[in-house]
Amino acid sequence: MYSLEELKQSKGVALYSRAKSLIPGGTQLLSKRPEMFAPDVWPSYYSKAKGCRVWDLDGREFIDMSIMAVGACILGYADDEVDDAVVQALRSGVNSSLNCPEEVELAEALIELHPWFGMVRYARSGGEAMGLAVRIARAHTRRDVIMFSGYHGWNDWYLAANLADSAGLDGQLMPGLQPNGVPRGLLGTAIPFDANNIDSLREKVRGKEKQIAAIIIEPARGEDAPAGYLKALRELATEIGAVLIFDEITSGFRMCAGGIHRNYGVHPDMAVFAKSMANGYAMSVVMGIEKVMQSAQTTFISSTNWTDRIGPTAALATLRKYQRLGVEKHLIDTGSQVKQIWRGAAETHGMEINVTGLPSLAAFAFKSANTIALNTRFTIEMLKRGFLGFRQFKPSLAHQPTDIEKYQIAVNEVFALIAADPASSIDTPLAHTGFQRLTKE
Numbered sequence: 001m002y003s004l005e006e007l008k009q010s011k012g013v014a015l016y017s018r019a020k021s022l023i024p025g026g027t028q029l030l031s032k033r034p035e036m037f038a039p040d041v042w043p044s045y046y047s048k049a050k051g052c053r054v055w056d057l058d059g060r061e062f063i064d065m066s067i068m069a070v071g072a073c074i075l076g077y078a079d080d081e082v083d084d085a086v087v088q089a090l091r092s093g094v095n096s097s098l099n100c101p102e103e104v105e106l107a108e109a110l111i112e113l114h115p116w117f118g119m120v121r122y123a124r125s126g127g128e129a130m131g132l133a134v135r136i137a138r139a140h141t142r143r144d145v146i147m148f149s150g151y152h153g154w155n156d157w158y159l160a161a162n163l164a165d166s167a168g169l170d171g172q173l174m175p176g177l178q179p180n181g182v183p184r185g186l187l188g189t190a191i192p193f194d195a196n197n198i199d200s201l202r203e204k205v206r207g208k209e210k211q212i213a214a215i216i217i218e219p220a221r222g223e224d225a226p227a228g229y230l231k232a233l234r235e236l237a238t239e240i241g242a243v244l245i246f247d248e249i250t251s252g253f254r255m256c257a258g259g260i261h262r263n264y265g266v267h268p269d270m271a272v273f274a275k276s277m278a279n280g281y282a283m284s285v286v287m288g289i290e291k292v293m294q295s296a297q298t299t300f301i302s303s304t305n306w307t308d309r310i311g312p313t314a315a316l317a318t319l320r321k322y323q324r325l326g327v328e329k330h331l332i333d334t335g336s337q338v339k340q341i342w343r344g345a346a347e348t349h350g351m352e353i354n355v356t357g358l359p360s361l362a363a364f365a366f367k368s369a370n371t372i373a374l375n376t377r378f379t380i381e382m383l384k385r386g387f388l389g390f391r392q393f394k395p396s397l398a399h400q401p402t403d404i405e406k407y408q409i410a411v412n413e414v415f416a417l418i419a420a421d422p423a424s425s426i427d428t429p430l431a432h433t434g435f436q437r438l439t440k441e
């Protein structure tokens, strides 16, 4: 057990307080802000990560039963097979005046998995790849308006949805994102619609059919898409001549190799992958049908670091291992077990919780008036027991039955503690639930 005092006095907590005076917002990714977990307690930085374990700056060891690098490290941290391939690439030069052959090999492997696509373009992050997909769709259709549901990154095209109405992105996973700095001229170019609701989309499209460049969705996020919805979207996009784009940055590789849309049998015009495709190395891809992808040549899309060798090498090694071992089965089994652990612990200790999500993107929420306080307590108590514990769990291949057994014991202890005194307060700040401005310390 780690004590609350030692966690609060960790090197990571101190470093993060320095970071906030040097880096606006403290980190580069909202989902890695310590405030999202347990402010002033979360270890914040790692010295080492291996398998499903991380070590903080004081050398304390934690089993990661939280977001596993926001879902990026699907095989586990520092996977030997992927890292060996990367080290070899590194030793033979990660960049040069010539291109790396791995990007052609990767294109062939990805197209073999998704034979309805004909071409690819690469970038290195998810938001960037979404920007690229939107540009290609607009160039292809010579139209401006994007209809979307879900979260798609930090780019201007997306935040334009919040220009007129700060509630525009409500219900889209990341409500309240501020569009300051996004040109007002983009007003009306990105229009949200309710996920899984084809009628709401048809209503919003009416009268604008010829302005719509793309319809963008996440084919599944919390749950599988309702039967018929993706097919109806496909029909609507074809009917109005819009490019149908599936953002698979989170859903990709979680339920099968490549896109979850492989399981649904509905083929978009483009799909975008990032995160888990390269087990934590920077890599993203826009795949699409040839007719649409060729429009990339009618606009300027080009960047130096999109040519590095590490991204495609890591993606190829990840894909090979994923396919050889059938990794999806392990992810689904492990996620299902953890969902069951939450349900079982809640039942045993008489607590009400909601358990949601695809098994490989599992989540729970305390049903209580003080949910945020209970979430924060859960995380703090799990930290004391040597776990990065959170209301979400993204399984990896590295999570072994012994890790899950230890987790079950800890979850039961913590649920018992919370159930015994649900109103107990904590002397550190509560977790944030979304985007908030951080004040300089």
Ligand SMILES: Cc1ncc(COP(=O)(O)O)c(C=O)c1O
Pocket (backbone or CB within 6 Å): 125, 126, 127, 128, 130, 150, 151, 152, 153, 154, 218, 247, 248, 249, 250, 251, 274, 275
């Ligand atoms: C569905 C979806 N689209 C886009 C993004 C943005 O990707 P990135 O954080 O790599 O820029 C994310 C990241 O969470 C995502 O889940």
